[in-house]
Amino acid sequence: MNALACIAACLTVLLAVAGPAAAQSLAPTTGHTLAATCTSCHGPGGRSPGAMPSINGRSEAEIAKTMHEFKDDSRPATVMNRHAKGFSDGEIAAIAKEVASWR
Numbered sequence: 001m002n003a004l005a006c007i008a009a010c011l012t013v014l015l016a017v018a019g020p021a022a023a024q025s026l027a028p029t030t031g032h033t034l035a036a037t038c039t040s041c042h043g044p045g046g047r048s049p050g051a052m053p054s055i056n057g058r059s060e061a062e063i064a065k066t067m068h069e070f071k072d073d074s075r076p077a078t079v080m081n082r083h084a085k086g087f088s089d090g091e092i093a094a095i096a097k098e099v100a101s102w103r
């Protein structure tokens with residue numbers, strides 16, 4: 001194999017490996033890690049022991065919708081509006097999936 005053929009072959013392999021990973025963009029653990037921060041206010045498993053609303057038992061779509069409403073200020077909030085602005089749309093999707101999986 002000459003050098004040019006090698007470069008072409010290697011690039012093909014690299015693109016094949018990097019393509020799906022780049023398209024996915026978020027690590028599989030992202031939702032798990034980010035959603036762990038929610039429990040400090042909303043309680044373990046999203047079951048709030050106090051004044052905070054419980055977020056346990058909600059669907060993925062409902063959590064995502066609410067987070068987007070907080071993010072674009074269409075839902076009144078004291079804390080969550082600021083909190084939600086820190087997450088990208090992809091991160092909100094990952095968080096919603098994780099929170100909806102809590103039982």
Ligand code: HEC
Nearest residue numbers: 034035037038041053055063066077078079080081095099
């Ligand atoms: C600093 C405390 C705090 C943290 C951390 C926090 N929340 Fe909240 N959350 C609140 C408060 C307070 C409300 C009530 C709305 C408001 O005043 O902001 C709320 C409301 C919500 C609601 C709407 C519940 C309802 O019944 O109206 C959802 C959904 C929610 N939070 C999801 C999350 C998710 C998902 C995370 C983690 C990414 C998170 N929250 C992290 C304090 C927090």
